[in-house]
Amino acid sequence: MDTNENVRRVVALGFFDGVHLGHGALLRRVGAIAAQKGAVPAAVTFDTHPTNLILNVPMPLLTSPLDRAELMRRYYGIRDVIVTHFDERMMHMPWQEFVTQYLVKENGAVHLVAGHDFHFGYKGEGNPERLAQLCAAQGIGCDIVPKVERDHITVSSTYIRTLIAQGEIERANQFLGHPHTLTDRVSHGKKLGSTLGFPTVNLRFQPGVLVPAFGVYATRVFFENGDSRPAVTNVGVRPTVDDGGRVNVEGFILDFSGDLYGQTIRMEFYKRLRGERKFPNLEALRSEVMRNAEQTRAYFKRTEER
Numbered sequence: 001m002d003t004n005e006n007v008r009r010v011v012a013l014g015f016f017d018g019v020h021l022g023h024g025a026l027l028r029r030v031g032a033i034a035a036q037k038g039a040v041p042a043a044v045t046f047d048t049h050p051t052n053l054i055l056n057v058p059m060p061l062l063t064s065p066l067d068r069a070e071l072m073r074r075y076y077g078i079r080d081v082i083v084t085h086f087d088e089r090m091m092h093m094p095w096q097e098f099v100t101q102y103l104v105k106e107n108g109a110v111h112l113v114a115g116h117d118f119h120f121g122y123k124g125e126g127n128p129e130r131l132a133q134l135c136a137a138q139g140i141g142c143d144i145v146p147k148v149e150r151d152h153i154t155v156s157s158t159y160i161r162t163l164i165a166q167g168e169i170e171r172a173n174q175f176l177g178h179p180h181t182l183t184d185r186v187s188h189g190k191k192l193g194s195t196l197g198f199p200t201v202n203l204r205f206q207p208g209v210l211v212p213a214f215g216v217y218a219t220r221v222f223f224e225n226g227d228s229r230p231a232v233t234n235v236g237v238r239p240t241v242d243d244g245g246r247v248n249v250e251g252f253i254l255d256f257s258g259d260l261y262g263q264t265i266r267m268e269f270y271k272r273l274r275g276e277r278k279f280p281n282l283e284a285l286r287s288e289v290m291r292n293a294e295q296t297r298a299y300f301k302r303t304e305e306r
Ligand SMILES: Cc1cc2nc3c(=O)[nH]c(=O)nc-3n(C[C@H](O)[C@H](O)[C@H](O)COP(=O)(O)O)c2cc1C
Pocket: 189, 190, 191, 192, 193, 194, 198, 200, 216, 232, 233, 234, 237, 238, 239, 240, 241, 250, 251, 252, 275, 276, 277, 278, 279, 285, 289, 292
């Protein structure tokens, strides 16, 4: 990102975990205003969730900062994602200083966009009304976006986290407006999968990122060259083969052979097919994985036909 203070930016304010439909309303508005003003569409987010520091309670997130920034770019054309380090200084910063110093002076904000319920700054004393007044006094634009609902439920990161934790991926994706996403570098597994007839790519959820309900998912993986393939993916501790308790994300990519170790791939989650189970032997596991592979193939065939 160009940190030049002379760059003019239209900036969406929030944390944007998951980049859901509510966030999308703000980000779309940012795009429209940036086009009108000839400015750069931008958004702020933080490297850690403020509640981690304020309440000292870890908040498992839907997205890593990398995925958050990438989703904002890909779906809403946000060019600059200002990833702000959330530390003691930031926690104690009065809301006025956050606007006038951090956003306007240091990051060239000429217009701010926030949601109906956005609270920010020390003790959350900044709110939409105060923000609008301060922006008017500073001579910069301000838009407050009304609440976005779906099925009479307010779209929120908190609600979507509960869905993902329960494995309700299809419903989560409806509220997100896009598939739930994990991006990571492929690491080495034990290679047992290859001998069983289903080689797998191994990914990890970064510390602090929510692990979906253990089980098997219909997913799609995107390679660095832009190609994609369906994959059937297990999330869990593999009780049949492993006693370590470490959480694995392993995808058997359909109709693919090749070396992916070291590549950064994006995995999109579409549907939970079943829970994780302890099988009596590897043959029983293998035949169930093959059945799940066919379910995945059929799932993507159905969605492509629609
Ligand atoms: C689609 C899929 C479903 C799986 N389901 C289970 C399961 O229900 N229980 C289990 O213990 N392991 C499950 N596994 C994990 C396998 O035990 C593991 O992939 C296999 O032992 C190979 O491990 P490796 O990649 O470390 O060589 C599953 C793996 C895949 C790809």
